[in-house]
Amino acid sequence: MVLTVAAFALISAGVLGFVYARTRPLIEQAKREEKGRAFAYILPEFDNKPLDTWRCAEPPGAPPGDACRRSLYTATRRGEVVGHALETFSTACFGPRVDLLVAATPDLAVSGVYILGHQETPGLGAKIVDGNKDWKNPGQARGKPFILQFAGKRPGEFDFRVRNDGGQVEVITASTITSRCVAEAIEEALRIIRDRAAMPGAGAPGASSAEQGGAP
Amino acid sequence: MTGLQNFTKGLWKDNPVLRMLLGLCPTLAVTTSAIDALGMGAATTFVLLGSNVVISTIRRVVPAQARIPIFIVVIASFVTIVDLLLQAYFPILARSLGVFIPLIVVNCIILGRAEAFASKNGPASSLVDGLGMGVGFMLALLVIGAVREVLGSGSIFGMPLFPDDAPRALVFVLPPGAFVTLGCILWLMNDLDLRRSRRV
Numbered sequence: 321m322v323l324t325v326a327a328f329a330l331i332s333a334g335v336l337g338f339v340y341a342r343t344r345p346l347i348e349q350a351k352r353e354e355k356g357r358a359f360a361y362i363l364p365e366f367d368n369k370p371l372d373t374w375r376c377a378e379p380p381g382a383p384p385g386d387a388c389r390r391s392l393y394t395a396t397r398r399g400e401v402v403g404h405a406l407e408t409f410s411t412a413c414f415g416p417r418v419d420l421l422v423a424a425t426p427d428l429a430v431s432g433v434y435i436l437g438h439q440e441t442p443g444l445g446a447k448i449v450d451g452n453k454d455w456k457n458p459g460q461a462r463g464k465p466f467i468l469q470f471a472g473k474r475p476g477e478f479d480f481r482v483r484n485d486g487g488q489v490e491v492i493t494a495s496t497i498t499s500r501c502v503a504e505a506i507e508e509a510l511r512i513i514r515d516r517a518a519m520p521g522a523g524a525p526g527a528s529s530a531e532q533g534g535a536p
Numbered sequence: 537m538t539g540l541q542n543f544t545k546g547l548w549k550d551n552p553v554l555r556m557l558l559g560l561c562p563t564l565a566v567t568t569s570a571i572d573a574l575g576m577g578a579a580t581t582f583v584l585l586g587s588n589v590v591i592s593t594i595r596r597v598v599p600a601q602a603r604i605p606i607f608i609v610v611i612a613s614f615v616t617i618v619d620l621l622l623q624a625y626f627p628i629l630a631r632s633l634g635v636f637i638p639l640i641v642v643n644c645i646i647l648g649r650a651e652a653f654a655s656k657n658g659p660a661s662s663l664v665d666g667l668g669m670g671v672g673f674m675l676a677l678l679v680i681g682a683v684r685e686v687l688g689s690g691s692i693f694g695m696p697l698f699p700d701d702a703p704r705a706l707v708f709v710l711p712p713g714a715f716v717t718l719g720c721i722l723w724l725m726n727d728l729d730l731r732r733s734r735r736v
Contacts, residue, residue: 321599321601321602322602324597324598324599324602324606325602325605325606325609328594328606328609328610329609332609332610332612332613335613335617336613336616336617339616339617339620339621340620343620343621343623343624346624346625347620347623347624347627350623350624350627351627354627415634415635437631438631438634439634439635440634441565441634442565442566442568442569442572442632442633442634442636443566443568443569443572443709444568444709444710446632446634449631449632462691462696462700463700493706494710
């Protein structure tokens, strides 16, 4: 009996390993392509390849580890820096984790936010993805997407706390926790961009990637 | 029971959601829009087909005491496969269904059909049974999802039906709306059946 169960577990493990190995590159590719497309939605117009400007951007005091959990990409146009995008995440949401790209102009005004992955409740917290592609023409967005309210907002001028906590962020109905964590993640991202983008090599892709170690 | 009856029983007489009230977690949770409901129904149908066929094929080699763990291994494998395939080929749908795809593994319809049907019947009729149950599940989700999306978001399959400033009943997108919609559909179905049996 034990042998039968073990045999089925082994067969299943083999099949899953096969499917995983076959879909892994496709899933990675889909994620990378999505990131590449997202830059066009959320960054001011650029003529370089932001994906190639990868730099690690862990904030000071982050737990040490091998993997780089936050990445900074820089967009340039005719050699001038036009914006930065931070790939970051939050674990304070309703689901276990939300991954997002936060883009800002060099003077730290939000130019766009793109949710790369989340496990929020469909129909409720999942509404954070609405409007992700509408930053360049917000008039086309249907309804009033939550995320678009951050357009042009700057830390210091805008209170990134939700209304319920005395801030200025309008929440998604019945999804205060999700709204709060996304707003906090955006504010934190702007702080990291401010600290990081000013560092040497901000406009020169690849110039300072040795500083944190690690590879893209 | 003929093959056709074997298929159609899942659509009305033994509909997993509307008759047996099984699998209510995804039914209530992912029916906020018609497209999510359809995607969830299709993913569940795939798992149900796969697990029914495999379980009915192996039913003679599975020891009775160990059948539940083995069934769960089979079901969980199909769920993981569907999760990976969705992420690879339909990343947008995978993103909007999120955690409910992995949760298909605990959908009682699937283990229920494995126990009640696939472990006692051959692969061919188990396939038909799985297809009928899966399509019945998908249709039930689609009806609930369509009603909730039209009333709650004013759109169908993401296409707006009313002007942007038209009022909409937000409650239908929220959890209570799922219960209300499901209750009304059950009422309609029972009423229809009652009328039909009176006529006969």
